[in-house]
Amino acid sequence: MFPGAFYVGFNPVTGATGSTLTLRVGDDYYVRTFGGSKNRWGDYTATVLDFDDQATFWIFNEYAQVRGTVDSRGEDGRWGQRAAEEQCGGVLPVELGRLDARVDGPAVMLAWQTYSETNNAGFEVQMRRSEAPATDWTVLGFVPGAGTTHEAQRYTYRVDNLPPGPVVFRLRQTDFDGTFSYSENVEVFVPLPGAYVLSEAYPNPFNPQTRFTLMVRTEQNVTVRVFDVLGREVARLHDGPLAPDVVHPFTFTAEELAGGLYVLHVEGETFRAVRTLMLVR
Incomplete structure (x- = not known):
């Protein structure tokens, strides 16, 4: 059976070919009684992959024809041939396995493998913070593919000096023709190197808002306050418990304050930290 395939007649002696025709399901019986009106398919059959594009395969079939005079054996000695070309719907450029991520202190080792590759230029390694927008990816580097x-091919990529907290990685696999696809996302947690991590305020200098984040290793009560240069408290951003291993964002708004230097004071049960802030008008 050759559903939806095309074939063309071929003369093996002269090399001549006939017009292209369409083979349909049920067009011919596999076995027939000679002298009938149908050919017998499948006496000699072969299927060959076209290695030029690996998306085409050829089906060759030699069959008994009904033309001519039937001899004493019930056969007329004539044989026909058909060469059918079948196009696959497409070839998977890269059969990619699972992307794995292993945390090693402030570093992450990424590892993945492919089971086969076709025209694979390579893999772009991308990362974003877990709390960042889903489109906010940073390109870390490029790993060449095997073409x-x-x-099977194995690949690794090490990312060093990562900030603590949850991070997400993915691969952007690219073919030589520019076609690309993405791997599944993988998320890991980079542990805190100490009792806390307080980011720098950004922007700084600022007007009228600046933002920063805080992470703590253990759950504890924390106060987050801002003072002016005279030691007067001008804002209290938090006063209470903070959950561990979570990025806590804070925003300091100074719309009604005079320009100048301010001090951010963060104090927990196991740490104390200070940052300076510059409000410009």
Whole structure:
């Protein structure tokens, strides 16, 4: 059976071909009684992959024809041939396995493998913070691919000096023709190197708002306050418990304050930290 395939007649002696025709399901019986009106398919059959594009395969079939005079054996000695070309719906450029991520202190080792590759230029390694927008990816580097191969390939990529907290990684696999696809996302948590991590305020200098984040290793009560240069408290941003291993964002708004130097004071049960802030008018 050749559903939806095309074939063309071929003369093996002269090399001549006939017009292209369409093979349909049920067009011919597999076995017939000679002298009938149908050919017998499947006496000799072969299927060959076209290695030029690996999206085409050829089906060759030699069959008994009904033309001519039937001899004493019930056969007329004539044979016909058909060469059917079948186009696959497309070839998966890269058969990519699972992306794995292993945390090693402030670093993460990424590892993945492919089971086969076709025209694979390589892999772009991308990362974003877990709390960042889903489109806010940063390109970390590029790992060249193996081009075209039917053998399994293994790849690794190490990311050093990561800030603590949850981070998300993915791969952007690109072919030589520019076609690309993404791997599944993988998320890991980079542990805190100490009792807390307080980011720098950004922007700084600022007007009228600046933002910063805080993470603590253990759950504890924390106060987050801002003072002017005279030691007067001008804002209290938090006073209470904070959950561990979570990025806590804070915003300091100074619309009604005079320009100048301010001091951010963060104090927990196991740490104390200070940052300076510059409000410009």
